[in-house]
Amino acid sequence: MTGITQTLKQEFSEIAAFRKLFGAAPEVAVRSPARVNIIGEHTDYNDGFVFPAAINRSIRMVARPDGSQRVEVYSANFREKVEFGLDDLRRTRHWSDYVKGTVKELIDRDYPVKGFKALIGGDLPIASGLSSSASLEMAVSETCALLFGFEIEPWEQIKLCRRAENHFVGVNCGIMDQFSIRMGLKGHGLFLDCRSLEYEAVPIPVDELVFIIADSQVERGLAATEYHARQKQCERGRHYFSSINKNLRSLRDVGEDLLIVNRENLDPVIWRRCRHVITENRRVQRAVEALKKPDMALFGELMNTSHESCKVDYEVSCHELDLLVDMARKVPGVLGARMTGAGFGGCTINLVARNRIEEFQQKVGSLYRSTTGLTPKFIITEPEDGVRSWKL
Ligand code: GLA
Numbered sequence: 001m002t003g004i005t006q007t008l009k010q011e012f013s014e015i016a017a018f019r020k021l022f023g024a025a026p027e028v029a030v031r032s033p034a035r036v037n038i039i040g041e042h043t044d045y046n047d048g049f050v051f052p053a054a055i056n057r058s059i060r061m062v063a064r065p066d067g068s069q070r071v072e073v074y075s076a077n078f079r080e081k082v083e084f085g086l087d088d089l090r091r092t093r094h095w096s097d098y099v100k101g102t103v104k105e106l107i108d109r110d111y112p113v114k115g116f117k118a119l120i121g122g123d124l125p126i127a128s129g130l131s132s133s134a135s136l137e138m139a140v141s142e143t144c145a146l147l148f149g150f151e152i153e154p155w156e157q158i159k160l161c162r163r164a165e166n167h168f169v170g171v172n173c174g175i176m177d178q179f180s181i182r183m184g185l186k187g188h189g190l191f192l193d194c195r196s197l198e199y200e201a202v203p204i205p206v207d208e209l210v211f212i213i214a215d216s217q218v219e220r221g222l223a224a225t226e227y228h229a230r231q232k233q234c235e236r237g238r239h240y241f242s243s244i245n246k247n248l249r250s251l252r253d254v255g256e257d258l259l260i261v262n263r264e265n266l267d268p269v270i271w272r273r274c275r276h277v278i279t280e281n282r283r284v285q286r287a288v289e290a291l292k293k294p295d296m297a298l299f300g301e302l303m304n305t306s307h308e309s310c311k312v313d314y315e316v317s318c319h320e321l322d323l324l325v326d327m328a329r330k331v332p333g334v335l336g337a338r339m340t341g342a343g344f345g346g347c348t349i350n351l352v353a354r355n356r357i358e359e360f361q362q363k364v365g366s367l368y369r370s371t372t373g374l375t376p377k378f379i380i381t382e383p384e385d386g387v388r389s390w391k392l
Contacts, residue, residue: 008029017119018063026064026392028064030060030142030389031059032181033054033056033059033124034124035176037052037341038051039283040280041338042316043194045172045173045174046234046238046251048252048277050174050176050194051190052180052190052192053188053384054183054384055130055213056379056382057379060122060139064147065115067114071085071117072117073096075120076120082099084100086107086114089104097168098140101137102144102164103144104168105160105161106141129345130347134177138161138181139387146389158175158183162175165178186383187206187383188203189288202291206382206383210352211352212357212361214364216348217375218318218346220346237251237270237271240265241253252281256278259274273313276313283305287299287302300336304329310338316339320345321339321345321348323368324337327367328350331352331360332359
């Protein structure tokens with residue numbers, strides 16, 4: 001939280017926009033990144049393992065206190081200003097719910113939040129599976145901490161933002177998104193054990209490789225409903241395994257052998273959901289081992305198998321994501337390709353040799369366009385740092 005540099009000031013076009021809109025200078029600036037999940041999908045709410053990273057797309061938020069009990073917040077993306085009282089924090093199924101929900105969680109925990117004015121901008125695509133929601137929650141909590149001079153311990157902040165999403169917004173997400181946005185570390189993937197919350201930052205060989213995120217431009221329409229349906233199915237699987245052995249507290253504790261011998265005892269759909277979670281946890285562990293060697297070919301293979309498992313066993317992919325993945329794998333220099341995030345649209349993540357970036361975009365771009373009529377958007381990224389804030 002040191003002073004903002006000249007370069008950063010230039011990046012923050014929101015500072016000038018704030019001044020223009022509110023007629024006064026903002027006092028704090030926050031940059032809150034997006035996240036991409038490299039491997040470990042739908043494992044976080046099963047006490048499992050994930051391996052995400054923060055990326056080079058962010059929400060930028062600038063703000064100043066105004067001595068009132070009201071919040072005025074303008075979104076440059078939606079070109080819309082919302083105003084609400086601190087004593088009137090109700091869900092309206094609107095983008096501002098992420099702001100209200102986070103403010104409410106802070107107030108409920110007795111953090112001294114007062115009225116403020118804020119402007120939200122940045123270059124993070126919304127609703128494309130890169131966790132703009134968690135990024136906004138993190139931006140709001142960070143902004144309030146700096147504006148009103150309180151400290152919030154990282155894990156407390158992560159959990160608080162998750163609660164805003166679970167309780168206020170009403171999406172029962174796991175901990176991965178808020179965690180990666182808070183803890184992101186440049187050049188590293190974050191290997192998190194979602195049960196113990198222990199994590200390790202593992203270097204990614206960014207000299208030779210990059211991640212290319214391909215946005216399918218398919219909106220994640222069914223995401224929340226299907227997400228909750230998957231959670232219920234996992235719960236049924238967990239319940240069965242706990243009933244045969246009470247030490248099996250979550251799917252994370254079930255081995256592949258036990259899964260196989262119980263094939264006939266579970267509904268086939270539930271069994272496949274369990275197989276995804278159980279094998280995906282193992283893939284994350286193997287991927288981290290591969291990275292440490294480093295054996296990037298194996299790492300890429302594991303990304304590929306993860307996609308197949310998401311598609312066949314967990315059924316959270318969609319036609320366009322499968323197309324993008326298949327097209328990517330045909331480009332030389334692509335080590336692995338998979339859907340990323342909750343699924344049903346959104347993005348794929350591709351591990352690509354640096355000298356193939358152009359070729360990748362050209363080939364996948366034109367083939368996807370001619371097949372679907374949609375123009376995919378690409379983000380070339382390395383793992384980046386998590387949320388950062390400055391007093392202006
Ligand atoms: C969403 C949720 C995460 C996680 C992923 C799937 O991004 O917010 O907690 O469950 O889906 O891996």
